[in-house]
Amino acid sequence: MDIFEKLKEKIVSKIDCDPSKVTRDTSLIGLGIDSLDTVEMIMDLEEELGVELEFDEAVTTVDDLVKFIEKRLKEKENA
Amino acid sequence: MSFRIVSTGSYVPEKILNNEELSHMVETNDEWITQRVGIKERHISVDEPTSELGYKAAQRALDAAGVTADQIDMIICASITAEYKSPNVACMIQKKLGAACPAMDINCACSAFVFALDTAAGFFARGKAQRILVVGAERLSATVDWTHRSTCVIFGDGAGAVLLEKGENYLSSRLHSYGDNDIIRIPNYGGDSPFYKGPIEKPVINMHGQETFKFAVKSICRDIADVAEDAGIKVEDISWVVPHQANSRIIDYAKKKLPIPEDRFYLNIERFGNTSSASIPIALDELNRKGCFKRGELLALCAFGGGLSSAACIIRW
Numbered sequence: 527m528d529i530f531e532k533l534k535e536k537i538v539s540k541i542d543c544d545p546s547k548v549t550r551d552t553s554l555i556g557l558g559i560d561s562l563d564t565v566e567m568i569m570d571l572e573e574e575l576g577v578e579l580e581f582d583e584a585v586t587t588v589d590d591l592v593k594f595i596e597k598r599l600k601e602k603e604n605a
Numbered sequence: 606m607s608f609r610i611v612s613t614g615s616y617v618p619e620k621i622l623n624n625e626e627l628s629h630m631v632e633t634n635d636e637w638i639t640q641r642v643g644i645k646e647r648h649i650s651v652d653e654p655t656s657e658l659g660y661k662a663a664q665r666a667l668d669a670a671g672v673t674a675d676q677i678d679m680i681i682c683a684s685i686t687a688e689y690k691s692p693n694v695a696c697m698i699q700k701k702l703g704a705a706c707p708a709m710d711i712n713c714a715c716s717a718f719v720f721a722l723d724t725a726a727g728f729f730a731r732g733k734a735q736r737i738l739v740v741g742a743e744r745l746s747a748t749v750d751w752t753h754r755s756t757c758v759i760f761g762d763g764a765g766a767v768l769l770e771k772g773e774n775y776l777s778s779r780l781h782s783y784g785d786n787d788i789i790r791i792p793n794y795g796g797d798s799p800f801y802k803g804p805i806e807k808p809v810i811n812m813h814g815q816e817t818f819k820f821a822v823k824s825i826c827r828d829i830a831d832v833a834e835d836a837g838i839k840v841e842d843i844s845w846v847v848p849h850q851a852n853s854r855i856i857d858y859a860k861k862k863l864p865i866p867e868d869r870f871y872l873n874i875e876r877f878g879n880t881s882s883a884s885i886p887i888a889l890d891e892l893n894r895k896g897c898f899k900r901g902e903l904l905a906l907c908a909f910g911g912g913l914s915s916a917a918c919i920i921r922w
């Protein structure tokens with residue numbers, strides 16, 4: 527499963543922007559995504575994937591968030 | 606046997622602090638506060654202690670019902686900002702009202718008003734009371750760090766009260782506690798014991814916004830579904846959702862998730878900020894005085910906050 531593509535889809539629908547604007551290096555704040563928006567997207571993903579992703583890291587870019595989610599999913603798989 | 610709500614009252618102190626004024630106190634601005642928490646202004650007590658706010662709200666509820674203080678069998682006050690560790694806020698309200706009944710506080714942070722209603726329901730069920738006054742009163746301006754821009758913009762002062770009488774309109778409830786002092790905490794050591802060697806933290810609200818947000822939205826959605834089921838109704842049958850006014854973003858998320866029309870969620874945080882345990886009774890009083898409630902309508906009250914705690918109930922108006 528491509529977490530970046532999933533997240534990109536969520537960001538595009540949340541802020542209604544051109545998908546080309548969302549790259550891995552894009553800053554979340556630069557897109558107008560604040561920390562509560564981030565939590566909302568994580569909660570939506572939790573619901574879709576059926577897992578709980580404890581969110582306790584500061585993230586700046588889209589890639590930071592992708593890596594965080596991938597790390598948590600891997601931890602869940604290995605648990 | 607439970608209760609019915611006979612009347613409501615509320616009171617907020619006169620001084621209003623708007624976002625523009627706040628922007629001169631800490632590095633913030635109206636746009637950030639509005640987008641982030643949905644607050645434009647909050648009321649601040651300059652010289653009224655918590656019990657004075659609670660007393661004024663309680664007196665208004667009694668006046669609305671034409672009931673005198675000597676006719677109340679109990680006062681329960683939800684608060685985390687008592688002016689004294691002892692006496693409690695309820696005793697000070699009792700004194701100011703000139704009542705003579707038992708009076709006690711419930712400390713469950715922002716969930717406390719629903720915990721207090723549930724406590725009252727227990728006294729009615731045991732036949733110990735005919736009339737109970739339940740108050741939520743907070744002076745949060747005294748417990749926020751006014752140099753911390755993420756928290757000081759959120760909170761406000763105020764009080765709300767409901768007068769309850771024996772009845773059958775409290776249909777269901779759920780109370781939850783999840784002991785945790787990391788996500789939300791207000792330290793309380795104010796002594797100068799020569800023996801105490803532990804940490805001394807400033808007695809102000811510490812809160813992790815993202816974790817609180819996640820806890821809150823999950824609690825609202827789950828608790829409302831649970832109390833609806835317990836009451837034998839569908840979530841869609843709820844006429845009004847009166848949520849704790851913590852952050853408009855929390856309520857917006859719940860609106861998306863619950864099958865209840867958006868205009869049935871009451872929101873007044875824009876004018877009062879987060880008044881903790883006072884927010885639900887203030888909202889109830891506003892709705893009631895505007896004539897929004899029709900007899901027989903089903904209200905869902907839901908709250909969440911420090912403890913961690915959450916609570917919800919269904920009340921028939």
